[in-house]
Amino acid sequence: MASEFLIEIKDVNFAYGRRPILTGINMTIPRGKVVAIMGISGSGKTTLLRLIGGVLKPTSGEIWVDGECTSALDQAGIYRLRRRMGMLFQFGALFTDLSVFDNVAFQMREHTDLPESMIRDLVMMKLHAVGLRGAHKLMPAELSGGMARRVALARAIALDPLIMMYDEPFTGLDPISLGVIANLVRQLNDTLGTTSLVVTHDVQEALNVVDYVYYLADGKMKTHGTPEALRADKDPLVHQFVYGEAEGPVAYQYPGKDYGEELKLGKRCEASPPGGRHAA
Amino acid sequence: MPHRSLPTIRSIGASAIDNVMRLGYATRFIGLTIAHSGTSFARPGLIIRELYFTGVLSLIIILVSGLFVGMVLGLQGYQTLTTYGSESALGVLVALSLVRELGPVVAALLFASRAGSAMTAEIGLMKATEQLSAMEMMAVDPIARVVAPRFWAGVISMPLLAAMFSAMGIFGGYIVGVVLIGVDEGSFWSQMQSAVDVREDVVNGVIKSFVFGVAITWISLFEGYDAPPTAEGVSGATTRTVVTSSLAILGLDFILTSFMFRGI
């Protein structure tokens, strides 16, 4: 029974020991779309990715991926599910002892019985898609940040996954690489027919390429909608995030003593609103 | 009114419990490693690759150290034996010291510092740069693919390295004693042959080095796998590997020696 939604997250709570990370999350990811999960650092975005990938199990609630509930799967089942997923880690996480070619070929060699000649062709195709076919002999240490991330992307799509997950793909890149990656996310999604989840706090780049946005704050789902809806949202929290404003509901100063008292001048200055949330 | 020393006692107790829990985790870890060794044996290329990095790259330090230890044994042994007129027993002294004790123990200590710390650093860095997580997400079990081959490579390398250490040491003792000082060559080898018993001495030495190999590799791999994924975390883990392995080697040596060489 193929549901319209590839991933459904129902009432999921996740706590690390006694610290709640995610509370009452409800999400639906439709097939074939690029969905962004945004929020400031520490809002639980990466934890959400890990829950979908089966690395973590929710404290309560259910996560359904392509008709299977992740909590019900055993280790072998989770591995089976992951073979249909591709994940791009924040800094690439390439295997440093293998060449670019061997990195991309890794999944093919581990999970398939394809002959080396076919693997070679497939690897070249994937590298060509990210524009790095000529670099196949290099070692990861010889690549720049942007190149490493593109190779990691080629590696993640090696087996034409059903779901692509991107963990902060735009962090720390120069503007050109940023644009390249953002375009690749869109292109690969459309050409391969995958469904993509992009976890990021890089608002402007992301809003240009994604179809839908979920915004997390403090482990709760604050709002969700299309990029246009988010840009037009009047909520001060969302507005501060989307337009990158320094002051708003998220305070600039880390909570502490009154500024005047700190400088031993008496209660004269009021730099931080009491009880305000601090910026990450 | 709580006593002044209560916080100290509480922290000692807490750290004792933490260490016991850690030991339990380490035991589960090594159990998993051995249980998931199927991949390593189905693809021996993985073990061979690790044998190169743990064994072959340790050869230089083992052989050179063995040579020097044997030479020092020859020198020092000669000094002491001369006072009893027993220079001809030099071969016995060098061979027994090396085969029973120095070979397995010193080779193990060197192996822990060179290969053990390298394994810890490698795995710790793989964890810190999310390579292990990436492997997990690609449905490849990192314990089977990364940890198990290194475990078996370490266990195989250690006895071989210890034997090479002892052999080089005896050669070094021969060079100093017979060639340089002038002890009679015939009595050097013949007395050695009659005093060194294969089952008692050589085999026990091999058993010791095998036990050391298991201990060192277990500690190195666990510390790397459990290291906090930061620079300080990995460097702390490497230090802990060397210290814990060295203590384990010396402790196990005492236990094994008292079992093996009782009543001789």
Add this chain to the structure above:
Amino acid sequence: MGRSMLDLWVGIFVVAGVAALVILAFKVGNMSSLGSGETYEINANFDNIGGLKPRASIKSAGVVVGRVKSISFNNERFMAKVTMAIDSGYKFPKDTTASILTSGLLGEQYVGLDGGGDDQILKGGDTLRLTQSAVVLEKLISQFLFDKAAEGAPAKK
């Protein structure tokens, strides 16, 4: 590091390691305890075994023919019972003497067997009748002093 170079070096490493083990086993050590393994047991009772220990060698005419298996105390006769494991290849007559000797002047002690002239051969489990205990240093000295005193006394008369 090409794949074949790696395999070559690992091969060299393993060969060198096994060679070292073989050298230690054959050239450095002796294989006597890994020999045929077939032995038979002979017992002997001594007044005093001195410093004899289990696994001490048993020699006849200076050649090692076996090892001491165990030593126990016979509480009825107040003697030491030594159980010896003799290699099956060697046969001794029933009137063989067992003595406890010292190798060198102050070396470790071993059991020396002197064959007699009996036709019958010792079988497994037999006990030797003739034994000579170890020389105990104190008794030797007191014997020497006694002899010296006895020498001096008649000379005075």
